[in-house]
Every structure is written in structure tokens, then in C-alpha cells.
Amino acid sequence: MQLRLYDTLTKEKRPFTPLDSDNVRMYACGPTVYDFAHIGNGRAAIVFDVLFRVLRHRYGADHVTYVRNITDVDDKINVRAARDYPGVPLNDAIRKVTETTYQQYQDDVTALGCLAPTVQPRATEHIPEMRAIIERLVAGGFAYAAEDHVLFSPQAMNAANSVMPRYGALSRRSLDEMIAGARVDVAPYKRDNTDFVLWKPSKPGEPSWPSPAGITVEGRPGWHIECSAMAWKHLGEKFDIHGGGIDLVFPHHENELAQTCCAFHSDRMANVWMHNGFLQLESEKMSKSTGNFFTIREMLADWPGEVLRLSMLKTHYRSPLDWTTKGAEESARTLDDWYAIAADADAGEPSPALTEALYDDLNTAQAMAVLHGLRNAAASGGERERGEFAASLRLLGFLSVSAADWKGRKQQASGIDAGQVDRLLADRAAARARKDFKESDRIRDELAAMGVVIKDGKDAEGKPVTTWEIA
Numbered sequence: 075m076q077l078r079l080y081d082t083l084t085k086e087k088r089p090f091t092p093l094d095s096d097n098v099r100m101y102a103c104g105p106t107v108y109d110f111a112h113i114g115n116g117r118a119a120i121v122f123d124v125l126f127r128v129l130r131h132r133y134g135a136d137h138v139t140y141v142r143n144i145t146d147v148d149d150k151i152n153v154r155a156a157r158d159y160p161g162v163p164l165n166d167a168i169r170k171v172t173e174t175t176y177q178q179y180q181d182d183v184t185a186l187g188c189l190a191p192t193v194q195p196r197a198t199e200h201i202p203e204m205r206a207i208i209e210r211l212v213a214g215g216f217a218y219a220a221e222d223h224v225l226f227s228p229q230a231m232n233a234a235n236s237v238m239p240r241y242g243a244l245s246r247r248s249l250d251e252m253i254a255g256a257r258v259d260v261a262p263y264k265r266d267n268t269d270f271v272l273w274k275p276s277k278p279g280e281p282s283w284p285s286p287a288g289i290t291v292e293g294r295p296g297w298h299i300e301c302s303a304m305a306w307k308h309l310g311e312k313f314d315i316h317g318g319g320i321d322l323v324f325p326h327h328e329n330e331l332a333q334t335c336c337a338f339h340s341d342r343m344a345n346v347w348m349h350n351g352f353l354q355l356e357s358e359k360m361s362k363s364t365g366n367f368f369t370i371r372e373m374l375a376d377w378p379g380e381v382l383r384l385s386m387l388k389t390h391y392r393s394p395l396d397w398t399t400k401g402a403e404e405s406a407r408t409l410d411d412w413y414a415i416a417a418d419a420d421a422g423e424p425s426p427a428l429t430e431a432l433y434d435d436l437n438t439a440q441a442m443a444v445l446h447g448l449r450n451a452a453a454s455g456g457e458r459e460r461g462e463f464a465a466s467l468r469l470l471g472f473l474s475v476s477a478a479d480w481k482g483r484k485q486q487a488s489g490i491d492a493g494q495v496d497r498l499l500a501d502r503a504a505a506r507a508r509k510d511f512k513e514s515d516r517i518r519d520e521l522a523a524m525g526v527v528i529k530d531g532k533d534a535e536g537k538p539v540t541t542w543e544i545a
Contacts, residue, residue: 075426075429075430075433076089076090076433077089077090077128077132077433078090078433078434078435079315079346079348079435079436080348080392080435081345081346081347081348082244082323082347082348082349083239083243083244083331083347085246087435090314090346092133092314093312093313093314093345095133095137096133096137097137097138097139098129098133098137098138098139098314099138099139099141099309099310099313099314099315100122100125100126100129100138100139100140100141100309100313100314100315100316100317101140101141101142101143101301101304101305101308101309101313101315101316101317101344102118102122102140102141102142102191102316102317102318103118103142103143103301103317103318103319103322103326103327104142104143104144104145104179104194105144105145105175105176105179106145106148106150106151107144107145107146107151107171107172107175107176107179108148108150108151108153108154108171108172108175109150109154109175109369110175110178110179110182110369110370110371110372111178111179111182111183111369111370112360112367112368112369112370113353113355113360113368113369113370113373113382113397114319114352114353114360115319115370116182116183116186116370116373116382116386117319117350117353117386117395118317118318118319118350119183119186119188120186120187120188120383120386120387120471121317121350121386121391121436122140122142122317122348122350123183123186123187123188123189123471124387124391124432124436124438124470124471125315125317125348125436126138126140126189126191127189127469127470127471128429128432128433128436128469131424131429131469132433138192139192139193139308139309140191140192140193141191141192141193141194141195141304141305141308141309142191142193142194143194143195143196143197143300143301143304144172144176144194144195144196144197145197145297145300146168146172146176146196146197146198147197147198147281147294147295147300148297151168151171151172152164152168152280154171155167155168155170155171158170158171159171163279164279164280164281165279165281168281178371182369182370182371182374183370184379185370185374185379186370186379186382186383187379187380187383187471187472187474188471189471193308195304195307195308197295197300197303197304198281200300200303200304200307201283201295203303203304203306203307204273204295204299204300204302204303205273205283205284205285205286206303207299207302207303207306207333207334207337208224208272208273208286208287208299209286209287210337210338211226211272211333211336211337212224212286212287214336214337214339215230215234216230216231216234216336216337217230217272217287218265218287219287219288219289220263220264220265221262221263222274222275222285222289222291222293223261223263223271223273223274223275223293224271224272224273224274224285224286224287224289225263225264225265225269225270225271225272226269226270226271226272226329226332226333226336227265227266227269228241228242228249228266228268228269228270228332229249229265229266229268229269231332231335231336232249234336236339237339237340237341238335238336238339238340238341239331239335239341239342241328241332242328243331244323244324244327244328244331244347245323245324245327245328247324247328249268270296270298270325270329271296272295272296272298272299272333273285273286273287273289273293273294273295273296273299274293274294274296275289275291275292275293276291276292276293276294280294281294282294297326298325298326298329298330298333299333301326301330302330302333302334302337302343305330305334305343306334311334311338311340312338312340312342312343312344312345313343313344313345314344314345314346315344315345315346315347315348316330316343316344316346316347316348317347317348317349317350318348318349318350319349319350319352320349320350320351320352321352322349323349327347327349330343331343331347348391349392350391350392351391351392351393351394351395352394352395353386353394353395353396353397354394354395354396354397355367355368355396355397355398356396356397356398356399357396357398370382377402377406378406378409378480378483380409380471380472380474381402381405381406381409382402383471383472384405384408384409384472385397385401385402385405387438387441387442387470388401388405388438388439388442389438389439390435390436390437390438390439391436391438392435409472409480410480410543410544411449412445412449412463412467412472412473413473413477413480413481414477415449415452415453415460415463416449416452416460416463416464416467416473417464417473417475417476417477417480418476418477419452419457419460419461419463419464420457420461420464421461421464421465421468422458422461422462422464422465423462423465424462424465424466424468424469425444425448425462425463425465425466427444427447427448428441428444428445428448428466428469428470429469431443431444432469438470441470444466445463445466445467445470448462448463448466449463451463452464481543490524490525490526490544494524495521495524495526495542498517498520498521499517499521499528499540499542501513501517502514502517502518502528502540503538503540505517506538521542525544526542526543526544527542527543527544528540528541528542529541529542529543
């Protein structure tokens with residue numbers, strides 16, 4: 075069974091062959107740590123967590139390296155630090171902001187069921203690698219120093235007669251289209267409007283380091299060079315997979331690809347570029363100005379992390395995702411059912427039908443259909459069927475707790491007192507035993523008013539049994 079992945083650069087889905095099957099290497103762009111991450115960031119974290127799990131399943135957990143970076147030097151961080159910690163030296167304030175926000179992000183994506191990446195490098199710990207790449211680019215004629223800045227020249231890249239791709243190949247844009255798109259900064263020290271910053275001088279009080287390319291004033295890196303440096307340090311000049319949200323294709327990933335290929339005279343940075351689609355809320359684009367904007371933390375206040383995870387995996391990762399409250403409610407009911415059937419089963423091996431769906435470019439939408447079939451087989455079958463269902467769910471990052479803990483979390487979130495419910499059920503059972511059906515119905519209605527649904531049935535010996543769940 076082949077693993078096939080869609081490559082943004084070539085615009086085709088093709089068999090995935092790692093450069094080294096003993097060390098499969100992937101990189102995904104992580105957060106800029108200045109505020110709570112929004113729910114769209116959560117989708118990216120979940121998508122590449124699923125890919126990480128699939129690669130570990132196929133090649134072995136010890137043979138996959140997953141790098142997700144942390145951007146801890148950025149203008150937005152500086153602004154947030156100055157706002158939140160007035161009177162504190164800026165560098166100290168920046169450290170407070172980045173440490174706090176980084177931990178918030180870690181807690182949030184862990185709640186979404188994401189495994190910890192193999193390496194989570196910080197940009198500020200990779201300044202020597204950034205300077206080394208910049209020096210290579212200047213020496214190769216792909217970058218130049220001007221007014222204490224170092225800039226990369228896409229024109230120089232496209233003029234080079236080499237194996238390197240054309241600048242704009244990833245986003246399928248020409249240089250003229252990029253200029254017309256008004257996503258470039260105009261500055262007098264640029265040779266061309268499309269040139270972008272690799273290094274810039276620091277303002278007083280800002281983080282600063284010795285500059286490359288013979289510049290005497292201290293400065294700090296541009297955004298794009300950071301990821302090129304961290305990927306090179308931890309994965310090498312060329313690696314297997316680079317991922318991120320579709321909004322990063324241009325300019326960030328386009329510029330990463332250009333920097334790395336020109337620095338190392340290579341035809342590729344990553345063999346496969348993968349991008350997840352946008353997320354919108356209730357059919358509307360997320361926007362702070364309209365109030366249609368939510369952080370992961372805000373969503374987790376209303377829903378367990380696995381509910382958010384399931385809601386996002388129902389849609390193929392490359393397709394736009396419309397988050398709705400109705401969809402989240404459906405996911406919550408589905409997970410209640412899955413936990414009741416499989417959470418405490420001894421996991422066997424995931425279903426081949428499930429892995430086949432995931433090996434088809436992470437087709438989680440098809441995987442959902444497979445899971446529903448496995449659920450029905452587990453509900454009517456024995457331990458083998460339950461074990462296969464449980465293993466399949468765990469491969470996708472579900473069943474992180476026991477059935478009792480899952481039920482307890484929902485009870486706690488709803489404010490329902492499980493002890494009170496059990497006492498009312500005992501009273502109802504006693505009323506039914508003495509054939510006082512009026513009292514039995516009254517207790518049932520009282521439980522319903524509390525938000526509890528009861529189900530009457532029989533156990534394996536034919537004796538009456540009542541179970542309950544939150545409505």
C-alpha cells in the first residue's frame with residue numbers, strides 16, 4: 075500500500091519516497107508567540123500531527139523527525155511586550171511574553187490531541203545558522219547589503235543558470251504579479267521592489283545580534299530566513315516534507331524555498347510541500363474587526379479538545395473548512411458513542427481500510443466513513459472488532475482517556491452531579507420495582523430537566539439495567 079501525498083510545488087499527488095526511510099524528516103511552521111493562537115492555527119497543528127502519526131505508523135516512531143518551530147523575534151512580539159510590560163527593559167519584557175505565550179500554545183495543542191514534535195527550535199537560538207546562510211547568499215550574488223540591511227534578489231535567482239527552481243514556482247506567480255499584488259515593501263535601498271529582507275538593523279532597545287555581510291551595526295533577522303536556518307540545522311539542506319497553512323505559500327514559503335535553494339545550489343528544499351486549507355466560522359471568514367474570531371483557548375472553554383479535533387478531521391485537509399456549532403455538537407455525540415464502545419478495549423492493529431484512506435493524501439473524510447463501519451462492527455462483534463476500532467481511533471489521536479474519565483469530563487463541564495443522578499436512578503429503579511410508574515416518570519422528567527438522558531435496557535442475563543448520558 076503506497077503512501078501518496080499532494081505536492082503544492084508540482085500540483086500533483088504522487089507516491090511518497092523518503093530520502094532516508096530510517097530518518098523521515100518533516101518541518102511545519104509553528105507559532106509566532108505573542109498572543110493566544112487562533113482556531114485556524116489549531117487546524118494546522120492537527121493536520122500535521124495526523125501526518126506525523128501516519129509516518130510513525132508506517133516507518134516506526136524512532137525513524138521520524140518532526141520539527142515545528144517557534145518564532146520568538148518579531149515586530150508583533152516587540153509591540154506586545156512594550157504594551158504589557160511598560161517600564162520593563164524591552165528584552166526582559168519580550169522574554170516574559172514569549173515564554174508565557176509559548177506555554178499557552180503548548181497547552182492548547184496538547185488539548186487538541188497533538189503529540190509533541192521531535193524538536194521545537196526557537197528562532198533566537200539559531201542566529202549563527204541564519205548568518206551563515208546569509209553569507210552564502212551574498213557570496214553567491216543572490217543577496218546584497220544596503221543601508222545596514224541585507225536583501226535577497228529574486229531577479230538574481232531567476233537569472234542564475236542552475237538547477238534551482240524559478241522564484242515564484244511554489245505560488246505560481248510571476249515577478250510582475252507579485253509587484254501588482256502589493257505584498258512587497260517599497261524602500262529606497264532596494265534594487266528591485268521584489269527584493270525582501272534577510273537582515274535589518276535593530277531599533278534602540280530591540281533584540282540585536284552582530285550583523286552579517288560586513289555590516290557594523292547590530293541587527294536582527296527577517297522572518298523568512300528564520301525557518302530556512304532552523305530547517306537546515308535540524309533536518310539538513312534537503313528533507314522530505316514541509317508543511318503549513320495555505321496562507322504561508324506566499325510570501326513565506328516561497329522565500330524560504332528561494333533562500334535555501336540558492337544557499338545550497340539545490341533544486342529542492344523539501345521533496346513535498348503540503349498546505350492545509352483555510353478555516354471559516356459559520357460560513358464567514360474569520361475577522362477580528364467583525365468579532366468572528368476565536369482562539370483555541372476560547373473554543374476549549376466550550377468543547378473538549380477531541381471534539382474540536384474530530385470536527386476538523388471530517389473535512390479533507392486541503393479543502394476549506396467551515397466550523398459550525400451544529401457540527402461540533404454532532405462530533406460530541408459521535409465521541410460519546412465511540413468512547414462507550416472502544417475506550418477501554420485492548421487495542422489491536424488499525425484497520426487496513428483506515429490506513430488505506432490515510433495513505434491517500436491524508437483522506438480523513440474517507441477515514442470517517444471507515445470509522446463508522448468499524449464502529450458498527452465493534453458494537454455487534456467481540457474483542458477483536460473492538461480492539462481494531464480502538465487502534466484505528468488512536469492512530470488518529472482519539473481515545474486519549476478512559477471511558478469513565480471522558481464521561482467525568484463532560485459531567486464536570488456541564489455542572490451535573492453524578493452522585494445525584496445515581497441516587498435518582500436508584501429511586502426510580504425502586505419505584506419501577508413496586509410498579510409505581512407515576513413516580514418513575516416523575517424522576518425521569520426531573521433527570522431530563524437536569525440535562526440527563528436515560529436509557530432502559532437489559533443486561534446479558536436479561537435483568538433490567540438503566541444507563542444515562544448528558545443530553
